[in-house]
Amino acid sequence: MDAVKRYFRSPAAVTGLVLLLFVVAMALSASWFYPREPLALAGRPLIWPFSNPRFLLGTDNSGRDIAAQILYGARISLLIGGVATLIAIAIGILIGAFAGYYGGWVDTVLMRITEAFQTLPNFVLLLVLVAVFGSTLTTVTIAVGVVSWPAPARLTRAEFLSLRNREFVQAGRTLGMKDIQLILGEILPNALPPIIVYASVIMAVAILLESALAFLRLSDPNVASWGNLIGLGRDVLRVQWYVSAIPGIAILVTVLAVSLVGQGLNDALNPRLKGR
Amino acid sequence: MRILRLAGRRLAASIPTLALILIGVFLLLQFAPGDTVDAMMAQMGGGDAATATELRKFYGLDLSIPAQLGNYLWRLVRLDLGFSSIYGKPVASVILERLPPTILLMTASLSFAFFFGIVFGVIAARGVNKWPDTLISILGLIFYATPSFWFGLMAIVVFSIYLQWLPAGGFENIGALQTGIWRTLDIARHLVLPTLTLGLIFLAIYLRIMRASMLEVLNLDYVRTARAKGLDETRVVIRHVLRNALLPMVTLIGLQAGTMLGGSVVVESVFSLPGLGRLAYESVVQRDLNTLLGIVFVSALLVIIVNFAVDLVYARLDPRISAEG
Numbered sequence: 001m002d003a004v005k006r007y008f009r010s011p012a013a014v015t016g017l018v019l020l021l022f023v024v025a026m027a028l029s030a031s032w033f034y035p036r037e038p039l040a041l042a043g044r045p046l047i048w049p050f051s052n053p054r055f056l057l058g059t060d061n062s063g064r065d066i067a068a069q070i071l072y073g074a075r076i077s078l079l080i081g082g083v084a085t086l087i088a089i090a091i092g093i094l095i096g097a098f099a100g101y102y103g104g105w106v107d108t109v110l111m112r113i114t115e116a117f118q119t120l121p122n123f124v125l126l127l128v129l130v131a132v133f134g135s136t137l138t139t140v141t142i143a144v145g146v147v148s149w150p151a152p153a154r155l156t157r158a159e160f161l162s163l164r165n166r167e168f169v170q171a172g173r174t175l176g177m178k179d180i181q182l183i184l185g186e187i188l189p190n191a192l193p194p195i196i197v198y199a200s201v202i203m204a205v206a207i208l209l210e211s212a213l214a215f216l217r218l219s220d221p222n223v224a225s226w227g228n229l230i231g232l233g234r235d236v237l238r239v240q241w242y243v244s245a246i247p248g249i250a251i252l253v254t255v256l257a258v259s260l261v262g263q264g265l266n267d268a269l270n271p272r273l274k275g276r
Numbered sequence: 277m278r279i280l281r282l283a284g285r286r287l288a289a290s291i292p293t294l295a296l297i298l299i300g301v302f303l304l305l306q307f308a309p310g311d312t313v314d315a316m317m318a319q320m321g322g323g324d325a326a327t328a329t330e331l332r333k334f335y336g337l338d339l340s341i342p343a344q345l346g347n348y349l350w351r352l353v354r355l356d357l358g359f360s361s362i363y364g365k366p367v368a369s370v371i372l373e374r375l376p377p378t379i380l381l382m383t384a385s386l387s388f389a390f391f392f393g394i395v396f397g398v399i400a401a402r403g404v405n406k407w408p409d410t411l412i413s414i415l416g417l418i419f420y421a422t423p424s425f426w427f428g429l430m431a432i433v434v435f436s437i438y439l440q441w442l443p444a445g446g447f448e449n450i451g452a453l454q455t456g457i458w459r460t461l462d463i464a465r466h467l468v469l470p471t472l473t474l475g476l477i478f479l480a481i482y483l484r485i486m487r488a489s490m491l492e493v494l495n496l497d498y499v500r501t502a503r504a505k506g507l508d509e510t511r512v513v514i515r516h517v518l519r520n521a522l523l524p525m526v527t528l529i530g531l532q533a534g535t536m537l538g539g540s541v542v543v544e545s546v547f548s549l550p551g552l553g554r555l556a557y558e559s560v561v562q563r564d565l566n567t568l569l570g571i572v573f574v575s576a577l578l579v580i581i582v583n584f585a586v587d588l589v590y591a592r593l594d595p596r597i598s599a600e601g
Contacts, residue, residue, distance in 0.1 A: 005335025012417075031517070051421050110292065112292065112296060113296065115290075115293050116293045116296040116297045116300065117292070119290070119297060119534065119576050119579050120297050120301075120534065120535065120572060120575065120579075121534035121535065121537040121538035121575050121579065122534065122535070122538055122539055123535075123537075123539065123541050123542070124537065124541070124556055124571065124575050125301075125572075126538075126574060127541065127556055127557065127560045127568070128301055128304060128305070128560075128568060128572065129304075130560065130570050131305075131308060131560040131565070131568060132304055132305060132307050132308040133307070195371075200389060201540050204420075204421070210422055210592075211423050211425075212424070212425055212542045215425045215542070216541075216542065216545060216557060217559075218560065218561075227423075230425065230426055230429070231425075233429075234429060235428060237432065237433060237437075238437055238477065241429075241430075241433045241437075243432060244426065244429050244430075245433075247429075248422075248423060248426030248429070248430070251421075251426065252418070252421050252423070252426075253421075253423050254421075255420075255421035255423075256417060256418065256421035258421075259417065259420060259421060260417065263427075
């Protein structure tokens with residue numbers, strides 16, 4: 001409860017939460033405001049924002065409603081960001097837990113693999129994965145998750161290293177608990193808080209990675225995504241710069257919200273570190 | 277000498293990592309639809325199956341996958357990265373041509389982010405929780421959340437289209453055929469916007485780390501001693517605090533080298549710079565898998581080299597590190 005109180009005492013954290021709720025509301029209300037397919041033609045192409053009440057944010061190069069694409073894009077960004085983060089955290093915990101708990105050669109092998117993933121620039125690996133497996137919504141989400149796991153793996157490993165010989169774990173071992181019981185039931189719950197806080201960083205980066213991929217036209221072209229729209233707007237950048245500008249602000253707000261919430265959680269859960 | 281040996285050992289330890297990456301990506305690329313010969317046949321405008329078989333035999337693609345992998349690694353030892361069918365020349369020379377703009381861009385962005393990260397971090401930490409600190413922290417958060425490609429596009433709109441101060445893309449003015457200092461100035465002018473675009477997110481990270489690490493060091497006993505000696509605040513910061521506060525910043529360069537290389541893929545595409553990043557993007561679009569594998573190799577190599585350099589700098593900044601090793 002103290003943590004909740006501390007969270008709401010920080011203006012930055014509250015701002016982040018409000019922004020995040022706003023983006024979630026955008027995602028939820030998309031089909032209520034715009035029951036039609038967001039990628040369907042809606043009107044004349046390249047109508048400026050605020051000039052036609054039917055198209056509040058104007059239309060893009062091919063006459064699709066920008067406002068509808070922004071709302072539906074919130075779904076895609078949150079979906080890809082959320083699922084990719086879950087994948088990254090799951091792989092990270094699995095590898096970090098085994099490496100940290102068992103140590104020895106298991107640790108060496110797993111850390112070598114982690115190092116390999118960290119040495120290869122993650123966007124380059126993302127390009128390789130997309131080149132091999134194609135760019136549908138599912139493959140892109142999995143690919144973003146697969147390139148993001150090394151950091152949580154290292155974090156989990158560090159937590160496990162410091163926890164594995166604590167008294168409560170030794171007590172469990174004396175009681176005859178199996179390794180898997182100790183890892184999942186005893187150590188993991190104690191190692192989880194910093195990993196959950198770090199998830200916000202992964203999610204922010206995941207959203208940025210997907211939007212960059214979409215901007216390069218290497219993500220799924222059949223969904224309304226903010227990155228796709230920015231890439232499309234690039235063709236008319238000279239005059240109708242708003243086509244690219246509007247979705248960029250949406251990405252900025254979302255990533256800002258996620259990082260503010262993450263930082264707020266961190267400060268609320270570790271009050272002694274506040275201000276660092 | 278000791279420093280060199282230590283860094284050398286770390287360098288040697290990265291060879292298995294490099295091998296692991298190459299084997300992994302090589303096997304991964306076996307799942308890709310189509311191979312080099314398919315790409316070549318498409319380039320030639322189609323051909324019969326017999327020619328395809330012939331070509332596969334010529335490039336050793338008819339062998340088993342372990343044999344192909346062995347061949348590839350053996351050629352790598354001799355620095356032969358294979359042949360790019362799209363560009364019609366060896367992959368090594370394609371990559372070598374594209375390397376200078378990327379290295380220039382990365383160095384410029386890193387210097388920009390590092391320098392201004394220190395400056396803003398120090399300003400923020402000196403007046404912690406006052407308005408300059410708040411302003412810098414908010415700017416840092418916004419920069420961190422800004423998608424680089426979007427910032428690049430908006431910079432083009434403002435500086436190239438409306439104000440017409442800077443070129444919108446390209447590496448140099450090809451029509452002008454400049455030499456010497458004029459060519460350098462021309463390239464510099466073309467690199468201003470890409471440098472800002474790529475450096476922005478790193479500026480945000482560096483200023484945050486610098487602020488945090490300044491705050492930590494400023495509270496240490498030896499800083500109080502320096503103040504008690506009667507040194508003025510500027511002296512304390514520059515001579516005593518900065519050197520120690522720089523350590524996490526230098527570590528970060530090593531950690532971020534890969535991210536920066538990845539970021540250059542996007543930035544080079546926005547500003548149509550003929551660099552390694554753009555080559556990576558083109559080879560994905562054109563399914564030039566040999567080149568893609570070569571880029572994976574070179575970019576991993578670059579990251580390893582940067583980390584080697586960071587080790588050396590680190591040991592120079594903090595003599596304790598080499599003493600312990």
